[in-house]
Amino acid sequence: MKPIQVGLLGIGTVGSGTFNVLQRNQEEIQRRAGRGIEITMVADLDVARAQSIVGPDVKVVNDARAVIANPDIDIVIELIGGYGIARALVLEAIAAGKHVVTANKALLAVHGTEIFAAASAKGVMVAFEAAVAGGIPIIKALREGLTANRIQWIAGIINGTTNFILSEMRDKGLDFDVVLKEAQRLGYAEADPTFDIEGVDAAHKATLMSAIAFGIPVQFDKAYVEGITKLGAADIRYAEQLGYRIKLLGITKRTDKGVELRVHPSLVPAKRLIANVEGAMNAVVVNGDAVGTTLYYGKGAGSEPTASAVIADLVDITRLHTADPLNRVPHLAFQPDAMSDAVVLPMSEVVTSYYLRLRVADQAGVLAQVTGLLAGAGVSIDAVLQREADEVGGEGATSTDLIILTHDTREGTMNDVIAQMQGLPSVLAPITRIRKEELN
Numbered sequence: 001m002k003p004i005q006v007g008l009l010g011i012g013t014v015g016s017g018t019f020n021v022l023q024r025n026q027e028e029i030q031r032r033a034g035r036g037i038e039i040t041m042v043a044d045l046d047v048a049r050a051q052s053i054v055g056p057d058v059k060v061v062n063d064a065r066a067v068i069a070n071p072d073i074d075i076v077i078e079l080i081g082g083y084g085i086a087r088a089l090v091l092e093a094i095a096a097g098k099h100v101v102t103a104n105k106a107l108l109a110v111h112g113t114e115i116f117a118a119a120s121a122k123g124v125m126v127a128f129e130a131a132v133a134g135g136i137p138i139i140k141a142l143r144e145g146l147t148a149n150r151i152q153w154i155a156g157i158i159n160g161t162t163n164f165i166l167s168e169m170r171d172k173g174l175d176f177d178v179v180l181k182e183a184q185r186l187g188y189a190e191a192d193p194t195f196d197i198e199g200v201d202a203a204h205k206a207t208l209m210s211a212i213a214f215g216i217p218v219q220f221d222k223a224y225v226e227g228i229t230k231l232g233a234a235d236i237r238y239a240e241q242l243g244y245r246i247k248l249l250g251i252t253k254r255t256d257k258g259v260e261l262r263v264h265p266s267l268v269p270a271k272r273l274i275a276n277v278e279g280a281m282n283a284v285v286v287n288g289d290a291v292g293t294t295l296y297y298g299k300g301a302g303s304e305p306t307a308s309a310v311i312a313d314l315v316d317i318t319r320l321h322t323a324d325p326l327n328r329v330p331h332l333a334f335q336p337d338a339m340s341d342a343v344v345l346p347m348s349e350v351v352t353s354y355y356l357r358l359r360v361a362d363q364a365g366v367l368a369q370v371t372g373l374l375a376g377a378g379v380s381i382d383a384v385l386q387r388e389a390d391e392v393g394g395e396g397a398t399s400t401d402l403i404i405l406t407h408d409t410r411e412g413t414m415n416d417v418i419a420q421m422q423g424l425p426s427v428l429a430p431i432t433r434i435r436k437e438e439l440n
C-alpha cells in the first residue's frame, strides 16, 4: 500500500526529531502501522535550513498553506506553536480534510472546543499526545488505558523548566531569581520564561488532562494559575524540615460540587515517588476508582522524546483513518454527545490543606493571636514550626518565622483568615501561603 503522506508545518527541535526518528525507525514503524509513513513536504520560514535537515527528496516551502493545499498530503503536523497563525492553519487543514497532529497545548487549551468541533464535523482526527508531558504517553493512558475507570484526580509535574528550577533551589539553597538566571544561561529556561515560571504552560496541559479525565470541555479560562516566582529558599528549607518537597503541580480533581482545575506550588510528602522527580523530568499521578493510583514518568520535552509522541499519533491515525469516524477514539475520550456539564470550581471553593509562613515579632502572645484567628475560623492546625530568631535573622534578631501546617480548609475561608492575620501588628511581612497535597 502507498505510504501515508505527511506535511510538516515548522521544523524546529521537535520537527527535526520527528523527521529523524521516522527515518531511523521506519521499518519498525511500518510493521506497526501497516503501511509506510513519510514526511513528503515541509513548510518553514527558513527554507535553506529546513532543506538541509530533510535532504533533497522532501519538498520544502516557506508557505504553510501550500502544504495544506497539496491533495497528496493526508496528515498535517502543526509544530508552529502559539494561538495565532497556528489556529488559522489547523482550522484550514481540517477544512481541507486533513488529519492534524499537534504538540500545541496552548492552542488546544484555549481553542480546543472550536477545533474539535470542526474536526468532528469534517470526520478528521486531531491528535495531541505531544501536547502534554512530551514523551510520556499520558493522553493515551487517560483516554484508552484507563477507560474502565472513574478517574478521581490527576496531579502532575508537567513543566520541566520549573521542576529544574525548584530542584536547583533545593539542592543549592538558592533563591528563585538566581537559579532562573543560571537556568537561562544553561539553556534550560527560555529567554522569555513567563509561560513556564508563571504556571501557564502547566495550566494548558492540566486543562487538557481535565477535559479527558472528566469528559468536560477544555476550559483554560477557568483554571487557577500560580507560578513559582514568589517561592524563597527559606520555604523550600522549612518544607524539607517538615518532611515535604515543594513541586509545581497541575491538579484536576472530581468533587461533589464540580471539578477542581489548578496549578500552583504544592507541598508534597517527601516519601511520595512524585516528590522525588528531579530536574527537567515530568511525572503524572492518576487515581482511578478501579486501578488505584498510577504513575507515569519521563521526559516532558526535547527533540526525540516529543517526536516519540508525535509519531505515536501518526501511527494511530494511519491505522484508523479508514475507520468510520464514529468508531474512532473520541478527541476528549468521551463521545461528544455524552460530555458532562460539571462546572469547574472557582478557587475559593477548592478544599485543600496549607503551609503558612509568617514573619512575626518575637514576643509574647504572637503565636496565641495567630492560632486564635485560625481557631475562630474553624481551621484546624496540623503542625507548627518556629525557629529561634537568631537562627532566622542572625544574632540579636527580634523577628522570626512562624510556620503553620493546617488540615483541609476551604480556600475562601483561608483567604479571610490570612487577611485577618496580615492585619496583626506583630505580622511584619506579607504571609506566604503554599497549598499542601498529600496525594494518598
Ligand code: HSE
Pocket: 158, 159, 160, 161, 162, 196, 201, 300, 301
Ligand atoms: N516548556 C515546557 C517545559 C516544555 O519546560 O516543560 C514544552 O511544553
